[in-house]
Amino acid sequence: MNEFELRRADSVEAAVRQVGANPDARFLAGGQSLLPTMKLGLASPSLLVDLARIPGLADIERLDAAAARATPVLQIGAMATHAVVASSHTVRACIPALSDLADRIGDPAVRERGTLGGSLANNDPAACYPAAVLALGATICTDRRAIAADDFFIGLYETALEAGELITAVEFPIPERAGWAKFAQPASRFSLVGVFACRGASGAVRVAVTGASTCVFRSHALESALGVEWSAASCRRVPIEAAGLTSDMHASADYRAQLVRVMAGRAVERAGVDAA
Ligand SMILES: Cc1cc2nc3c(=O)[nH]c(=O)nc-3n(C[C@H](O)[C@H](O)[C@H](O)COP(=O)(O)OP(=O)(O)OC[C@H]3O[C@@H](n4cnc5c(N)ncnc54)[C@H](O)[C@@H]3O)c2cc1C
Known part of the structure; x- marks a missing residue:
């Protein structure tokens, strides 16, 4: 070094x-x-x-609907560690699937140090948080602007952040229900494939997939199917194209396509009714 x-x-x-x-x-x-x-x-x-000593950068708070905000949101500071998110009663009460996701990142040492903001800025293709941020339609707040999740993840380790732009917090709209399932790469615990599925307060379904490609993406095929029938069986009927998915020493594109369907089904099964 x-x-x-x-x-x-x-x-x-x-x-x-x-x-x-x-x-x-x-x-x-x-x-x-x-x-x-x-x-x-x-x-x-x-x-x-x-960034560790900046006051307030790790705060976690539920913000209720207000003039500028149609629905309540869960605001998590960029420096909140995975361990803090996993053990936060506020997170568990608002979006239990997010607690589950944070609790299964890496190992205890990684969870004690790693942060939400660092994970998003890094945008590893197999990272877990990007799937939750994209599926929940979160907003990434920086020192200079608010970026919608749909505009944030650009490509392999690439985001919409400008040079020197600092993520300060993420605002997650509190969904009606959401679930997370990942098939972990056994050595690193990163997602070989991870799926976050959510039905928002308005009833809109969003599904995001990580680990399967060079960047997290939404599965519109799964979203359409779950919009008609919210069930694991519905996920299993959706054809997932292997073309464009990653093939490497850990798994072929065909295997990842199959995992997307299976993980989506498990995410839906795990999705409880949230306290919106
Ligand atoms: C053994 C191991 C296993 C892991 N397993 C998983 C896993 O299962 N799932 C998973 O998702 N991740 C996993 N990770 C990654 C882990 O979650 C990291 O914590 C995360 O990717 C980076 O967060 P960090 O806080 O450590 O950021 P850092 O390493 O400190 O920073 C990463 C990058 O982000 C930038 N950055 C940091 N904070 C900000 C900010 N607020 N605004 C703008 N830029 C910023 C930094 O400059 C740097 O470029 C694993 C890591 C290890 C070492």
Whole structure:
């Protein structure tokens, strides 16, 4: 690993200013993706700006409907760790599927350090959170704007974030029901295929798939089927095209296509009625 300077920011403004002033600088959240990348020599930032001491950046709160917001939302700060999300009573009461998802990321050490914001900014093709963010139609709030989930995930490790743009929080509309199921890659625990299925407060169905391609995506075939009949059996009848899905040493595209159908069925089975 190359030498680098570490600074601790005490506000969002200070963090953004420091990273903005140096094209080689990176934000440091839990370090669970960035530090391994640096150890492998795939990234060599000269400056890391640690976000851990910025007050309020890990807060979790339910915000009720208001003039600017049609439905209640669950707001989770970017620096909330996976362990905190998994154990939060507020998250469990609003969107239990999100607690389940966070509780099954990696191992206990990864969950103690890894954060929501870091996972989204990194946009690993097999990461779990992007599926929840996309299926729930969440909004990613940054230091300068609000980005709809549909516009956020662009491609392999690529997002709509501009250079030096900091995720501050994510707002999840509280759904009527939602479920998460993943077939974990046995060594890393990342999703070989993961599916998050949700029926929103308005009745609209959204289904997002991770691990199956170079970037998280919505399955419109599953959404249509579940819009007609919300059941695991309905998922099993949907033909999932293998073309365009990832084939690698862990699984063929055909196997992943089959997993999409099976995981979607399990996600629907696990979806309880949420406390909207
Ligand atoms: C062994 C292992 C197993 C794992 N298993 C899983 C798994 O099962 N499922 C899963 O989803 N993930 C898994 N992960 C990844 C884990 O969830 C990471 O925590 C996550 O991908 C990155 O979060 P972080 O807070 O550690 O970010 P960091 O590593 O600190 O940062 C990652 C990137 O995001 C940028 N960044 C960080 N925070 C922000 C912000 N607020 N705004 C803008 N940019 C920011 C950084 O500059 C960096 O480029 C695993 C990781 C390991 C090491």
